[in-house]
Amino acid sequence: MTAALGTKVAAAAPVIPNFGGGGTCVRQNKLFCWDWFSAHWGDTFQPALLDHIKLTLIAVGIGFAISFVAALVAYRFARFETPFSVFSGILYTIPSAALFQLLVPVTGLTTTTVEIALVSYTLLILFRNIVVGLRGVPEDVREAARGMGLTRRQTLLRVELPLAVPAILAGVQVATVTVISLATIAAFIVDQGLGSPIFKAIPTTFNTEFIAAGALTTGLALAAYLLIAVAQRLLTPWARRARPA
Amino acid sequence: MSRTTAAEIVFREATKTYPGQSSPAVDRLSLRVAAGEICMLVGPSGGGKTTALKMINRLIDFEGGDIEIDGRSVRSLDVTELRRGIGYVIQQIGLFPHMTVAGNIATVPRLLGWEKQRIRERGRELIALVGLDPDRDAGRYPAELSGGQRQRIGLARALAADPPLMLMDEPFGALDPITRDRLQQEFLALQARIQKTVVFVTHDIDEAIKMGDRIAILRGGGVLAQYDTPDRILAQPVDDFVAQFVGADRGLKRLALRRLRDIRPIPAPAARLGDNAQAAKAKVRRAGFERLVLIDEEGRPTALLPVERLASERVSEEGAEPLGAVGTPDMPLRDALSVMLSQTGSHLVVVDGAGRLAGLVSADLISQELASEALDMGDEPTSAAPERVA
Numbered sequence: 001m002t003a004a005l006g007t008k009v010a011a012a013a014p015v016i017p018n019f020g021g022g023g024t025c026v027r028q029n030k031l032f033c034w035d036w037f038s039a040h041w042g043d044t045f046q047p048a049l050l051d052h053i054k055l056t057l058i059a060v061g062i063g064f065a066i067s068f069v070a071a072l073v074a075y076r077f078a079r080f081e082t083p084f085s086v087f088s089g090i091l092y093t094i095p096s097a098a099l100f101q102l103l104v105p106v107t108g109l110t111t112t113t114v115e116i117a118l119v120s121y122t123l124l125i126l127f128r129n130i131v132v133g134l135r136g137v138p139e140d141v142r143e144a145a146r147g148m149g150l151t152r153r154q155t156l157l158r159v160e161l162p163l164a165v166p167a168i169l170a171g172v173q174v175a176t177v178t179v180i181s182l183a184t185i186a187a188f189i190v191d192q193g194l195g196s197p198i199f200k201a202i203p204t205t206f207n208t209e210f211i212a213a214g215a216l217t218t219g220l221a222l223a224a225y226l227l228i229a230v231a232q233r234l235l236t237p238w239a240r241r242a243r244p245a
Numbered sequence: 246m247s248r249t250t251a252a253e254i255v256f257r258e259a260t261k262t263y264p265g266q267s268s269p270a271v272d273r274l275s276l277r278v279a280a281g282e283i284c285m286l287v288g289p290s291g292g293g294k295t296t297a298l299k300m301i302n303r304l305i306d307f308e309g310g311d312i313e314i315d316g317r318s319v320r321s322l323d324v325t326e327l328r329r330g331i332g333y334v335i336q337q338i339g340l341f342p343h344m345t346v347a348g349n350i351a352t353v354p355r356l357l358g359w360e361k362q363r364i365r366e367r368g369r370e371l372i373a374l375v376g377l378d379p380d381r382d383a384g385r386y387p388a389e390l391s392g393g394q395r396q397r398i399g400l401a402r403a404l405a406a407d408p409p410l411m412l413m414d415e416p417f418g419a420l421d422p423i424t425r426d427r428l429q430q431e432f433l434a435l436q437a438r439i440q441k442t443v444v445f446v447t448h449d450i451d452e453a454i455k456m457g458d459r460i461a462i463l464r465g466g467g468v469l470a471q472y473d474t475p476d477r478i479l480a481q482p483v484d485d486f487v488a489q490f491v492g493a494d495r496g497l498k499r500l501a502l503r504r505l506r507d508i509r510p511i512p513a514p515a516a517r518l519g520d521n522a523q524a525a526k527a528k529v530r531r532a533g534f535e536r537l538v539l540i541d542e543e544g545r546p547t548a549l550l551p552v553e554r555l556a557s558e559r560v561s562e563e564g565a566e567p568l569g570a571v572g573t574p575d576m577p578l579r580d581a582l583s584v585m586l587s588q589t590g591s592h593l594v595v596v597d598g599a600g601r602l603a604g605l606v607s608a609d610l611i612s613q614e615l616a617s618e619a620l621d622m623g624d625e626p627t628s629a630a631p632e633r634v635a
Contacts, residue, residue, distance in 0.1 A: 144339025147304055147412075148353050148402075149328030162343045238343045238386040 026208070033208045044197055044209075049216055052193040055183045056224075059115055060176050063122030070123075071130035072156075081131065088123035096121070096185055104189070114186040121182055122175040129171025133164025165236055173228040180221040194220070251280035251442040252315045252409040254301065260309030261296055261467070270296045271467035273310065278459070280409075283436065283443040285457035287450060289490070293467025294446045298412050301444060302331050314410060329353055332403030332411040332441070336418045338395050340387040346372060346398050347383040353406045371401035376431060393424040400432070404439070413445045417452070429456060450491055454479070454498055462487055476502055480615075499615060500579035505572045508614050510595045510604030513538045515546070520560045526552060534592055534605060539565060544601040546571060546594055571596050574603075578611050 025033035037045070067088075074081035094102075099117045107113040137160045145155045187195030194217045201210035233240070255277045262269040271293040278284040286294040299305040301312055303324050312319045319327055340349050347368040354364045369379035375397035387395055396416060403411060417425040433456065436443065447453055453460045454475040462470045462478065464486050471483045479495040479502070482488035492498065514528035515538040529537050529552045537550040539562070546568055554564030570584045572595040585593050585608055597603045 138337075138339075138342075140335060140337030140339035141341060142339075143304070143337075144333070144335060144341075144399075147302060147328060147333035147335070147339075149325040149330075149356060150352075151325055154356070159341055159343075163341075165343075236343070238345075238388065241386045241389050 026206075029205060029207060031207050032211050036208050037212050040209075045194075045212060045216060048192075048194045048196055048213065049220065052180070052183055052195075052217070052220060055111075055114065055118065055186055055193050056176065056179045056220075059118035059179045059183070060122055060172065062115065063119045063175060063179075064126055064172065066119070067123050067126035067130055071127050071134065074127075074131055075134045084127060085124075088120075088127055091120040092124040094120075096182060097188070100185075100188055109189050111190055111192065113189050114183075114192070118179050118182060118186070121178060125175045125178070126168075126171045129167050129174075130164065133167030133171075134160050136167060137163045166232060166239055169228055169232040169235070173225060173232075176224045176228065177221045180217065180224060184217055250409060251440055253280045254278040254284075254410065254442060254444065255313045255316075256297070256310070257313065258310035259297070259300055259307060259312050261293075261300060261305060261307040262309075268466055269293075269309075271300065271307070271463075274463075274467065274469055275310075276461055276469060276472050278442055278444060280442050281440040282458040283445055283456055285453035285460045286444060286446045286463065287448065287453040287460055287490075288463035288470075289465060290448065292463040292465055294448075294463050295414055296467065297463070298414055298444055298446050301410075301412055302328050302333060329356055329406065330408050330410070332408040334396075334399050334403045334411065334413045334416045336415040338399040340395055340398060340402070342387050345384050345386055346377075346390070349387070349398060350402045350405050352402060357406055367405060371404055372398075374404075374435065375401045392420055393428060396420060396428060409442060411441045411443045413443060415446055415448070418447070418449075432456070451498070454491075454502060462490060496615070497579060500582060500611070501577050503578045503614070504574065505576045505578065505581055505595055505606060506574035508578070508606055508610060510606050511610065513594065513602055513605045515540050515602055516560045517542070518560055518562060522555050522558055522560055525560050526555055532605070536566075538594060538602060540602050546596065546602045549594075568594065572606060574598055578614075581606060582608060582611060 023033075023035055026036050070080070070084045074084055091099075096117060099120065100113065103113045103116055107116065141159060141163070142155065145159045150158065183193050184195030184198060186193045187199045194213045197209050197213035198217075201207075201213065256274045258273045258275055259271060260269050260273050261271040274293075274297055276284075286297055288294050296305055300307050301314075301319060303319055314322075314327075341352070344352075347365070350368045350371055351364045354367060359367075368383060372379040372382055377394060377397060382390075382394075387398070390398065399416070403413075417428050420428065429452065445456060447456075457475055459472060460475055460478050461472045464470045470490075471478055471487045473481075476499060478487065479491055479499045482491055482495070488495070512532065514525065514532045514534060514536075516525040516528070517540055525537055529535070535552055537552060537555065537560070538546050539548045539550055539560070541547050548562065548565040548568050550560070550562075550565045557563075569588050570593075572581050572584065572593045574595075574597060581593055585591060591609075592605045592607050595603045595606050
């Protein structure tokens, strides 16, 4: 793939490249050409954006499922907390490019490779936030629940998890934004996501494709951030009501 | 409100030793709390009172002895069922911050599978019962309430499923003195209606005296020092520990427990305007009181007339003094003494519930009353474990 890009760039080098038509804006290679962008929305950007969202949702979803189970186990049995923290911490520190190198021999140039890498970067954040959220439930609340005859499971479902929602969603927020940003390098492995147009544009001097894909990625991250913030407000009406002074 | 009979609780040599401790936290505790009574567990920190309380709903499991609720061992019951049948109120309240007032109160009824409509009605009833406004407060979150309001809701939540037994662990301990006093009064008024069996932990002997039908004083190491009515604990502490714990002012504390209705007043020399002055003078002499109490047509006292100013043939208002404060049947003896001390004269004019003259009470009469009570009790059991079960 990179080889193909290379030849394309080499061939185009002497003359002003023609990236599939476009007017004077493209020929003069201005900073951003709306014409070109809207002409290629359907064949390039929209599919890339949708792929990117899909990559992100799968990574955060799987990451959340693993972290959630691990956090519940660590909450119940404290001795499991450190091992999982260390494990997810190590994964978090591996440079993403290196992680791809490690995975490609095993899982090949596939979406699986990409998702494994992305998931591994969500674990530390999600795990820690879920555990912190559960641990943050006040002791008196827990004792009242026990004293009223809630079982352990009822206490978890009706009291502890709802009270941990702000911390959990804060974790989901950071994890999601991180994954959206990281998912651009999935293009190293597969021709998917907003990283793909960015990678294609990097070796060229053409601005629009590069800027459009970058802006879409940033916009997507921002939108996800806000969406989760709104969800948090809706899910935790109790957290922002205080006694009028 | 729906009626549940209150439960009887019996501790039988109940013993709890925490792991790693050489001596027990609660040591062979035996006592019986009759149905509908308030039992105050009181003692110094580390005396094991909270441990004893939590053994009842098995928040703390214990190995020695037994605790029975209406004859059934707490150990024979399923622990969640046991707890759902017991109201539990703690100092830190422990309201669920993410649930509204109504949601908090609905906790146990939901666990018990009540219908929605019944839960809703019960919630509104309880919010009103503890002095809040169902329309305004049902949808509020705990963060929107004051400390006193939160503890009221804590109480309402504990009462939700109408449990026959309430466990209260220093419920008013974190409140300011004024709010605490109000909640104590309200709880007593509420208890007079709902008649639950209550086990109530406090470190405050004054609260114990005020609230308790009986007081169990635990000394260090969870040993029962004395289990008795407040009056007997004050009148006849079994040993120096109890005497010291209740305080050197226990005589005054007893005064706070009794009310004027407990004392039979001496007859007051009374006359209506226009009565024969000579007859009135004779009454005053017999009573040993230097004033004549003027009363109106309904028999209500209106003024005091020093006997030497009774000059004319007929009793008139000429020279009369204002009546001042009078004693009512529910006035504590302590307050009655205080009024006497602040007014000239050693007697207090006492009226009945309708405001009619009932008689006079003197400081002597009050101290005689206390002395004779203490004497009467000489042969009654006051030892540490009168209810010990074989």
